[in-house]
Amino acid sequence: MLQNLCDTHTHTLYSRHAYSTIRENVLAARDAGLELLGSTEHFSDMLFPESSLTHANVRDYQFFDNLGIWPREWEGVRVLRGCEVDIRGLDGSLFGDHIVVTADIVGRPLDEPQTLSERVFSRCDYVVTSVHLDDFAQGATVAQGTEMYLSVLHRDHVLTLGHTGRSSVRYDLREVIGEAARLHKLIEINEHSLEAGFGDCAGVCRDIAETCAELGCQIAVNTDAHVCTQVGQFPVALAMLEEINFPQELIATRSAEAFLAAKSAALGE
Numbered sequence: 001m002l003q004n005l006c007d008t009h010t011h012t013l014y015s016r017h018a019y020s021t022i023r024e025n026v027l028a029a030r031d032a033g034l035e036l037l038g039s040t041e042h043f044s045d046m047l048f049p050e051s052s053l054t055h056a057n058v059r060d061y062q063f064f065d066n067l068g069i070w071p072r073e074w075e076g077v078r079v080l081r082g083c084e085v086d087i088r089g090l091d092g093s094l095f096g097d098h099i100v101v102t103a104d105i106v107g108r109p110l111d112e113p114q115t116l117s118e119r120v121f122s123r124c125d126y127v128v129t130s131v132h133l134d135d136f137a138q139g140a141t142v143a144q145g146t147e148m149y150l151s152v153l154h155r156d157h158v159l160t161l162g163h164t165g166r167s168s169v170r171y172d173l174r175e176v177i178g179e180a181a182r183l184h185k186l187i188e189i190n191e192h193s194l195e196a197g198f199g200d201c202a203g204v205c206r207d208i209a210e211t212c213a214e215l216g217c218q219i220a221v222n223t224d225a226h227v228c229t230q231v232g233q234f235p236v237a238l239a240m241l242e243e244i245n246f247p248q249e250l251i252a253t254r255s256a257e258a259f260l261a262a263k264s265a266a267l268g269e
Contacts, residue, residue, distance in 0.1 A: 002238050002246070006253035007231055008038030009084065009128055009162060009188065009222035014063045015042045020228035022070065022079075030075045032232025035256035040082040040128050043120055044095050053088055054098050056116060062105040064120045078256050083120055084128040084162055087169075089136055090144050092151025094129065096120060121157040126263055128188070129155075130162035137169045145171035153185055159266050160220050163190035165205035166198035173211045181217035184265040186252050192224035194236040202240070210244055218252040218262055 010025055011018035020028075022039055029037040041063060045051040048060045067081040086095040096117030103109050121127055129152050131137070137145070149171050152158055161180065164171070164187065180187055189209055193201045212219050221238065225231045241251075248254055252262035263269065 002242055002248055002251065003254050004221045004234050004238060004251060005034055005255050006036040006038070006220075006259045007032075007034055007223050007225065007234075008036070008080065008082070008126075008160070008220055008253060008259060009040050009190070010037065010225040010231055011041060011084075012039060015226070016047060018226040020225075023074075024228040025225070025231050026074045026077055026079060028228040028231035029077045034077060034232045036078040036080065036253075036259055037231070038080040038082050038126070040084045042086075042132075043083040043117075044086040044132060045088070046086070046133055053095070056096070056099050058101050058103070058116065058119070059105050061116065061120060064123050065105060067123050078260075080125040082124045082126045082128060082159075084130055085117065085120075086133060087129050087131050087148065087152060088133070090140055090148045092148050092155070094152070094155070124157065126159035126267065127155070127157040128160045128162040129158050131164075131167040131169050134168045140169055142170050142172060145169040146175050149176045150179055153179055153183055157267070158185065159263055160186040160188050162188045163193045163224065164188070165190065165208050166193040166201045173208060174215065177208070177211045177217045178215050181212075181215050184218070184262065186218050186220045186262060186266065187212055188220045188222055189237045189241065190222060190224050191234045191237045192226075192230070194240065206240060206244065209241060209246055213244065213246050213250060216250065218250050219246075220253045220259075221251055222253065 099116040
């Protein structure tokens with residue numbers, strides 16, 4: 001039976017359409033026997049209606065400024081701080097890339113202006129990238145989708161491509177997964193996407209997993225939990241992986257030690 005002792009894509013109340021606190025998620029992780037929990041709030045223009053690709057109020061994103069107060073070990077669980085950022089362009093641009101921040105959350109000028117994405121990513125242990133708002137990708141070709149994901153993989157803080165199996169942006173599996181393997185980055189198998197049955201997600205996710213196994217690319221098996229009762233629950237994803245005899249050693253989330261090693265290799269730590 002496959003082991004998965006980390007959940008590195010979860011959400012709290014800050015994501016606005018999620019329903020639990022960070023403590024509730026930590027307690028759920030402990031009760032599920034997890035060794036490591038990664039909390040990855042949405043970082044996206046869907047979070048606040050007044051946000052756009054070129055403008056946002058930095059105070060709306062101050063949650064990320066204060067992540068450093070969280071304990072690293074909490075109720076016996078290793079806790080990591082991350083975000084799930086939206087991919088917002090076929091060029092691989094991410095939300096916050098074109099929003100310049102010149103002052104902090106109380107209005108003091110910064111010594112050096114920075115983009116909102118730089119500000120948020122610098123406070124995170126790692127970044128998950130996903131497609132939610134796909135207006136920019138209408139009519140995109142497989143080649144364009146492939147180039148988009150390849151560009152994202154080369155971003156410094158990016159560790160994981162999130163739920164690409166349910167994304168409307170199609171891509172060349174072998175080319176993207178092969179590059180992820182070369183860069184030691186992770187492809188996510190997302191329990192929520194499989195359980196909810198988004199389109200042909202089951203078939204696409206199976207193809208993704210089989211390609212990862214063939215090319216030696218590590219995966220992250222995550223819940224994408226939006227309420228604490230989902231944290232650490234991966235029955236559909238693990239059943240699919242067991243059906244295809246997915247190798248345990250390619251599951252980066254199999255243990256805290258394995259995930260931290262994968263993160264270090266991918267992010268050059």
